[in-house]
Amino acid sequence: MSIKTIGLTRYFDKLCAVDNVNLEVGNEIFGLLGLNGAGKTTTVLMLTTLLKPCTGEAYICDFDVVREAGEVRKVISYVPQDMAVDIKLTGRENVMLYARLYGVADRNRRVDEILGLMGLAERANDRVNSYSGGMRRRLELAQALVHEPQVLFLDEPTLGLDVAARRKMWEYISSLKKNGVSIFITTHYMDEADKFCDRVAIMDRGRIVAMDSPSKLKNNIHSLSAKEPSLDDVFMQKVSAEGEQGGFDDYKFRTLLRRRK
Amino acid sequence: MREILYYFERDLKRWTRSRKSVFSSLAMPAAWLVFVGLALPIRFTDNYLDFITPGILVMTMLFASLQGGTLLIFDKILGFLNKFLALPAPRESILFGKILFIAFRGLLQSTVILAMAILLGVKMHSFMTVPLTYLVLFIFGVLFSAIATTVALLVDDYDSYSAMNSMASMPLFFTSSALMPYEMMPQWLRVIASLNPVSYAIDTVRALFSGNFLLDGMVELTAMVVVVLMVSVYVFRKATV
Ligand SMILES: Nc1ncnc2c1ncn2[C@@H]1O[C@H](COP(=O)(O)OP(=O)(O)OP(=O)(O)O)[C@@H](O)[C@H]1O
Numbered sequence: 105m106s107i108k109t110i111g112l113t114r115y116f117d118k119l120c121a122v123d124n125v126n127l128e129v130g131n132e133i134f135g136l137l138g139l140n141g142a143g144k145t146t147t148v149l150m151l152t153t154l155l156k157p158c159t160g161e162a163y164i165c166d167f168d169v170v171r172e173a174g175e176v177r178k179v180i181s182y183v184p185q186d187m188a189v190d191i192k193l194t195g196r197e198n199v200m201l202y203a204r205l206y207g208v209a210d211r212n213r214r215v216d217e218i219l220g221l222m223g224l225a226e227r228a229n230d231r232v233n234s235y236s237g238g239m240r241r242r243l244e245l246a247q248a249l250v251h252e253p254q255v256l257f258l259d260e261p262t263l264g265l266d267v268a269a270r271r272k273m274w275e276y277i278s279s280l281k282k283n284g285v286s287i288f289i290t291t292h293y294m295d296e297a298d299k300f301c302d303r304v305a306i307m308d309r310g311r312i313v314a315m316d317s318p319s320k321l322k323n324n325i326h327s328l329s330a331k332e333p334s335l336d337d338v339f340m341q342k343v344s345a346e347g348e349q350g351g352f353d354d355y356k357f358r359t360l361l362r363r364r365k
Numbered sequence: 366m367r368e369i370l371y372y373f374e375r376d377l378k379r380w381t382r383s384r385k386s387v388f389s390s391l392a393m394p395a396a397w398l399v400f401v402g403l404a405l406p407i408r409f410t411d412n413y414l415d416f417i418t419p420g421i422l423v424m425t426m427l428f429a430s431l432q433g434g435t436l437l438i439f440d441k442i443l444g445f446l447n448k449f450l451a452l453p454a455p456r457e458s459i460l461f462g463k464i465l466f467i468a469f470r471g472l473l474q475s476t477v478i479l480a481m482a483i484l485l486g487v488k489m490h491s492f493m494t495v496p497l498t499y500l501v502l503f504i505f506g507v508l509f510s511a512i513a514t515t516v517a518l519l520v521d522d523y524d525s526y527s528a529m530n531s532m533a534s535m536p537l538f539f540t541s542s543a544l545m546p547y548e549m550m551p552q553w554l555r556v557i558a559s560l561n562p563v564s565y566a567i568d569t570v571r572a573l574f575s576g577n578f579l580l581d582g583m584v585e586l587t588a589m590v591v592v593v594l595m596v597s598v599y600v601f602r603k604a605t606v
């Protein structure tokens with residue numbers, strides 16, 4: 105198993121951001137879906153050794169993320185949710201830094217290759233402060249992909265990318281999968297998850313409320329409603345069914361207003 | 366080990382590509398030397414410029430090192446640190462890269478001061494004075510840039526870092542032997558000054574300028590560097606976000 109978690113849990117003070125998560129991810133594209141604040145990034149941070157779980161265990165390629173963190177870092181690549189590229193350096197310098205830090209062999213060729221793949225070849229020698237937002241995002245992907253990891257973590261990688269870049273990224277990720285890489289991705293785009301992910305998990309306030317292939321998830325609610333369901337429908341059903349106590353309570357709100365008079 | 370140079374090169378490029386910050390960091394210490402050494406109305410010793418130059422050199426290194434902690438703070442706030450910490454490169458190479466860059470930049474600033482001091486006629490004992498002075502300043506810079514970078518890793522935001530920075534830097538400087546000889550100090554200040562690591566560096570450089578070599582000062586500073594680096598490496602290896 106590339107990724108395995110057993111009862112993975114993380115609190116921030118009283119708030120349970122990740123609640124008893126059990127996952128097994130193999131050589132596949134695995135999508136983690138959830139509303140803002142569901143706990144996706146927190147999960148990724150624990151799996152990439154950046155945050156310690158409160159309880160539970162997690163293994164990447166059989167290495168414990170806490171006790172064997174150094175080994176874990178050798179087999180992963182990670183693209184964080186927030187962009188961080190050096191605007192004073194050129195695109196090539198940005199990618200070269202990571203190629204060197206990952207210890208990539210045959211760096212020059214590899215850096216050019218990945219810049220070309222991300223559609224940045226012509227602008228590679230320009231400073232990044234002249235790049236557009238989407239180009240910076242592509243550069244960030246190039247930094248992670250310059251190394252050929254066994255497990256790739258992508259936290260909302262397609263945010264702000266145009267259609268062409270998005271398609272290229274997914275094609276590249278699919279080819280990585282064929283080469284044996286496991287991909288763990290979080291996204292808010294249901295259509296992408298539906299099209300490209302082998303399996304998805306839906307996370308709601310720290311808990312996994314559904315996990316299966318997109319088509320199975322859709323089939324399961326097919327029996328409940330008449331029209332052809334999309335992954336959006338699955339998502340809204342799973343999340344709102346769980347979300348009642350904490351959600352917007354019409355009745356309580358009205359009584360609250362009445363009392364204030 | 367090579368990773369240290371990669372991190373160093375990144376910071377160096379980022380710095381040198383901003384002309385304004387290069388200019389201001391080189392001009393500031395020179396202004397200090399002129400102000401304190403020539404313009405200040407008080408004189409604690411006969412040739413005050415000779416006396417104050419070692420103090421200004423060490424002060425420059427001290428402020429450069431403490432200021433250097435903000436490099437890591439910004440890497441942290443802007444999300445670079447997260448990416449670096451998840452890389453297979455040993456995490457302490459982030460620390461050593463910062464130390465190397467901060468000390469290097471501090472030594473460049475010191476060079477400006479040394480050059481000005483020589484132009485202004487400050488006497489140096491022998492040709493060995495300059496390289497040995499660099500060595501002392503480097504060790505001293507490593508000490509404080511390691512402390513600054515490690516503190517920066519542990520605090521959450523820029524404001525608390527700069528608050529701690531200003532709380533530490535001025536007292537460290539003014540309770541050292543930078544501005545006046547020990548004989549001129551009040552008793553309480555003499556005690557503090559003789560314990561202050563900033564004084565060790567200043568006294569050692571001052572001795573070099575008059576042709577003596579204070580082995581004690583070097584040994585004490587080096588011992589402190591070893592202890593601080595061990596703690597810092599440990600903290601970096603264990604760091605979480
Ligand atoms: N450092 C922190 N300190 C305190 N609370 C935190 C911290 N990081 C995250 N949280 C909380 O944990 C919960 C999960 O956050 P997380 O960032 O994992 O959500 P997410 O699913 O990635 O959301 P988004 O889609 O907005 O990126 C949120 O309620 C958030 O407020």
Ligand SMILES: [Mg+2]
Nearest residue numbers: 144145146185
């Ligand atoms: Mg997130």
